[in-house]
Amino acid sequence: MARVTIIDIARESGKSYTTVSRALSDHPRISLETKVLIRATATRLGYSPNMMAKGLVQRRTQTIGLIATELSNPVRSELIEALRRHVHASGYQLLVSGYQDEDELSSRIRDMAGRQVDGLIIGKITGVVEKKDFWPSLEAALKQDIAVVVFSKATSVRVDCLCIDYTAMARQLTEHFIRKHGFRNIWYLGVDRNTIRQRGYVAAMQAAGLDSAKRLFLLPAQDMQTARNAIGELLRQEGKPQAILCHNDITAIGVMHGLRQCGYRVPEDIAVAGIDNHQISSFFNPALTTAGIAPERVAESMMKLLEARLGHSNQSPAVAVHLPFKTYFRESCGCCCPNDEE
Amino acid sequence: MARVTIIDIARESGKSYTTVSRALSDHPRISLETKVLIRATATRLGYSPNMMAKGLVQRRTQTIGLIATELSNPVRSELIEALRRHVHASGYQLLVSGYQDEDELSSRIRDMAGRQVDGLIIGKITGVVEKKDFWPSLEAALKQDIAVVVFSKATSVRVDCLCIDYTAMARQLTEHFIRKHGFRNIWYLGVDRNTIRQRGYVAAMQAAGLDSAKRLFLLPAQDMQTARNAIGELLRQEGKPQAILCHNDITAIGVMHGLRQCGYRVPEDIAVAGIDNHQISSFFNPALTTAGIAPERVAESMMKLLEARLGHSNQSPAVAVHLPFKTYFRESCGCCCPNDEE
DNA sequence: CTGAAAGCGCTTACAG
DNA sequence: CTGAAAGCGCTTACAG
Known part of the structure; x- marks a missing residue:
């Protein structure tokens, strides 16, 4: 019930919650002594930071959204797992969403934007681009500074694209x-x-x-x-x-x-x-x-594309990466x- | 950049943001007229609610976390897709996490708890139960009122369990x-x-x-x-x-x-x-x-178990569901x- | 090195 | 039917 918050840690350790916050995020201007004390009480109390609150103020959620079709196709799952590994390695979590109908895609994009994902990977948009609500939802995501990479054939879209020929x-x-x-x-x-x-x-x-x-x-x-x-x-x-x-x-x-x-x-x-x-x-x-x-290659390239945008702005021109295939x-x-x- | 918030909608529609919030969540004591007006301006402005803020105050995130192994096994992906469909159908999103090493599991559980997931599905915990940090992390999740279902053989754990023999x-x-x-x-x-x-x-x-x-x-x-x-x-x-x-x-x-x-x-x-x-x-x-x-059966049962806990408390005794298999x-x-x- | 204060975007009693 | 105010749990200038 009663979640442990930084206020609890502050009370226990006799410090202000500002200091607790700083100590926990390893702020340079906090004494080692204080850090040690605070970290100890944090683990003793079983504290885990509320990412909702953190996300709200920092405007970053450490989450990458994936919206794709055919999630049950083994090919997709190989990719998802590879992606998940890369995403985790970079300190993010993967939020997975799927859609059957092309009309669904735009509402999925809005969902993800509402969840404040930092990055968004959208699978195959061929056949979707003409849907009327698609562009506005994508634009909204971009305006919100979400890093977007689509995974499709070469495209004139103004987002980064991983092209598979x-x-x-x-x-x-x-x-x-x-x-x-x-x-x-x-x-x-x-x-x-x-x-x-x-x-x-x-x-x-x-x-x-x-x-x-x-x-x-x-x-x-x-x-x-x-x-x-x-x-x-x-x-x-x-x-x-x-x-x-x-x-x-x-x-x-x-x-x-x-x-x-x-x-x-x-x-x-x-x-x-x-x-x-x-x-x-x-x-x-x-x-x-x-x-x-190889899905590993695809996942790697996607993450690279994403990381180049993450943190930086969406101002630089969209890039298209063409991955060579093998027969x-x-x-x-x-x-x-x-x-x-x- | 400038995200559209309920403040913007309030300004545009000449109402207070309290009213905007109520209208958007279809509060019964708001006039239809006002609701229509506010919804119209919301869509006009391209508003999408910030789930971080919402989650912070409501303590619900509409997210179900999944922690499993072997994510690239096609069997797992069939299950994930089935699960995702059920989860979506109930208005939640699926946050997917994996782990290789058994020691990782507890930190994955803490991650999920920090993300304030409403429900948590944990795959196969055999061989993990003796890890020292496992129980505390699970207890913490339970105390936070997260609905937990494990997916394993019959277990004496105090969480719901979907048993596959x-x-x-x-x-x-x-x-x-x-x-x-x-x-x-x-x-x-x-x-x-x-x-x-x-x-x-x-x-x-x-x-x-x-x-x-x-x-x-x-x-x-x-x-x-x-x-x-x-x-x-x-x-x-x-x-x-x-x-x-x-x-x-x-x-x-x-x-x-x-x-x-x-x-x-x-x-x-x-x-x-x-x-x-x-x-x-x-x-x-x-x-x-x-x-x-059939993975569809498994996903269905999991969701049923989860929904029985969701919203309700974790006080009622844990149940174990045994699913019949076929050869x-x-x-x-x-x-x-x-x-x-x- | 540490603290008091403001604010992220929402919801929800409490008043009217 | 509508609004002003407090608060969710955190971070981060701004002061000291």
């Missing part, structure tokens, strides 16, 4: 199917329409003079089950492709399972590739061909070249 | 190996020593008159890579078992890959089972035999019974 990943994997394996009937199995990944696929197909429009299919959701169930139906209606590029590893895993259930072998009958390079993709049988960036050719596309070492 | 899962899987498949040389591949999972394995082995001590091996870490690399070495040193029960699905996935690399077939040469029943386990080739509880016999143990439906 999914377009190039999709393009490169599609080109690999075409050039290395000579496939021409290559499907793309996406989730949302017109993603940047999809664009890479289309570009590669067009460059090779292949039709992509009729080979582009959309799943209603991006979990494994959905992909598994959908692929059988698709094969029945559309015939058999030579290869399938999937929106991400999770989808690819679902597809591979669905193909096996339909009696097709991967890669002998149909080749498959994913995007993300989640750890698990190399453990599959067959091992999954995919492309991605992993494994068994599922028909390659067996063991180039899988880190 | 890993011992029974391990026991049941081991018994399955013994009775259904007639295996006698069954290994257990664990991570920490003397976990409750391990205990289930030992019990089943002893009950069948089988030696377990020499068949129990510990991995230095619980990621897939470690398991994959370790299993080869182990086979070379110890010969070939008939079956391996793994600490969790992630370990089992690593093991299956390692076995394949060594030229062994699963389940023909060696049977494998995991624990957790992560979604992905049914997508593997071979599909993984495992046991677990899934799939291909990796040699069964093919498709009992995998939910």
